Amino acid sequence: MTFEGAAHGSVTVRAPGKINVALLVGRLMDDGYHDVATAYQAVSLFEDVRATPADDVSVSFAGPIATEDLPTGNDNLAVRAARLLARETGHDGGAHLHITKRVPVAGGMGGGSADAAATLVACDALWGTDCGRDDLLALGARLGADVPFALLGGTAIGTGRGDQLSPALSTGQFHWVLAVSDTGMSTPSTYRALDAHRERHSADISPASPAPTVPDDVMHALRSGDAVALGEALTNDLQAAALQLRPELGDTLELGEANGALAGIVSGSGPTIAFLVSDVESAIDLQVTLSAAGHRALRVTGPVPGARILEA
Template sequence: MTAPLVADRVRARAPGKLNLFFEVGGVQDDGYHDVASAYQAVSLYEEVWAEPADDFTISVSGSVDVSGVPADDRNLALRAARLVAGRVGDPGGVHLDIVKHVPVAGGMGGGSADAAAALVACDLLWGAELGTAELHRLAARLGADVPFALMGGTAIGMGRGDRLSPALAKARFDWVIVPADDGLSTPEVYGRLDALRGRGGGGIPQDPVVAAEVLQALRSGDAEALAAALRNDLQDAALDMRPDLVDVLAAGRGAGALAGIVSGSGPTLAFLAAGPEEALELQVTLAASGLAPLHVHGPVPGARATTP
C-alpha cells in the first residue's frame, strides 16, 4: 500500500554531537569495539530537504567542504530513505537535498545526523507515521551514532554506542569547536588505537562504563567538574595520526578553555568554556591565531521536522 504524500517538500534537521566521555574496550572477533559514551547534541545542525522523485537521489552542499561526501548508497541519508520506503510499501523515489554544517569526517557525527534527519523527513513526506520506536529501530540499522542523532539531548551509549539511555543535564554547556581541514577515517583511528595498545600504550577496559563523575557534573551543571572528567580513548590515536592538533589543544587551553578534547575519532577539537561570554572570548582569541572556531552549546533536541 502506498502512503499519501503530505507535502510536496519537507525539511528536517538534526544536530551534531560531542563525546564528553568515550571509553573503548578491546577489539571483538567481529572487528568492533564495545564502548561507553556520554553524548551531547550541540547547536550545529545538518538540514535535509525531501521531495518526491522518480528514483532515490541526493545533492549535497553546505558551509563545510563536502567534496568527500558520497552521493550513492554509501551515503547514510540515502540508505535511511530506502529503509523508510521499505516500511511504507511503494512510495516512489525521493530526492534529498542535504545542507551540511557539521565538519565532514570530523568526529561530530555529521553523516549520522544526515541519516536521522532523512528518517524524519521521509516519514513525514510519505505520511508513514512510523513512530519513535520504529524510527529508532531503523536508525540502529544505519550505525551507532544515528540513534543518538535522532534522540538528541544528552545520553549514555553502551555496547556499540547505540544502546541509549537519557542522561539528566540541567544546564547549558558552552563549547568552542575547531574543525580541521582534512578529516580522519573512524576505522583507521580505531585501528591506530589497537596498534598503540598492542605496543603497550595504555590498558584496555574490560567492561567500558561512563564514569560517575561525568554524570554528576551533568546533573549539577558544573562546567569545571565536567572539564575535569572529560575523556576520549580515541584521542591518543587521533593525535598520533595528526600531531599538528597537539599545538591547537595547547593553544585552546592557554586561551582560557576549561579543557580541550578530540571530538570522537577527530580531528575536530572541542573546548569547554565556563559560559557563553568565556566561549566568545575564546572563539575570538583562537580566530586571531588563524583558526576557524565555532561557538556551540548543548544539549539540544535531536532530529526534528522544521518549517520551510
C-alpha cells in the same frame, strides 16, 4: 517532537551534531568491533534535510563547508536511510534530499548520522509512512551507531556500539568552542591506531574492559550542570590515537587550554577539537584567539533537541 506525519509536498528536518564528552572503548572483539560507553551531548551545529517527492532517491548539498567529495550514491548515509525506510515500509516512491551541511565532514561530530536521522524523519512525514519513534530508532541503529542519538538529541549514554541509548539528566547549558579541521579523519583508522597503541604498550597499561562504563564523575557533572567539573572529567580513549595520527592536534589543544578553555577534547574519532568554556564571554574570547591563530573556530551550546521538523 513527534515523528509521525502525513504526506506533504516538501518536508525540512533539522538534526544536530554531537560531542562525546566521554568515550570509553572496550577491547577489540572477535568480530572486529569494539563495545563502547559514551556520554553524548547534542550541540547547536545542525544539518538540515529538505525532502521532496521524486521517482528515486537522490541527494544534493549546500552549506558553508566543502561537499564536493561527498558520495551521492548508496555510500551516502542519507540515501541509505531513505531507501531503508522505503524498503521496510513498502513505499514505492522516492525523494530528493537537499542537505545543508554545517557539521564538519569526517570530523568526529556525527554529521553523516545527523543527515540519516533527519532523512528518516523527513521521508516518514513526506511519504505518510507513520513510523513511530521506536521504529525509527531501530532503523537508525541499522544505519550507524550515532544515528539513534541524532534522532533523540539532548544528553544520553550510549553502550554496545553506542546505539543502545538511555537518556541522561543534564542541567543547564554548556558552552563549547570547536576548532574545525579542513581535513577529516577515518574512524576505522583511528580505532586501528588505538588497537596498535594498546598492543605496543600492553606491558604498561591495564587491558581494556570488554564492557566499559561512563565514569561517575562525568554523570555527576552533567546532572549538576557544573562546567568546571565536566571539564575535569572529559575523557576520550581515542584521543591518544588521534594525536598520533595528527600530531598538530596537540598544538591546538594546548593553544585552547592556555587561552581560557576549562578543558579540550578530541571529539569522537577526530579531528574536531571541542573546548569547554565557562560562559558565552569566554567562548567569544577563545573563538577570537583560535581564529587569529588560523583555525576555523565555531561557538556552540548544548544540549539541544534531536531531529525535528522545521517546515512541512
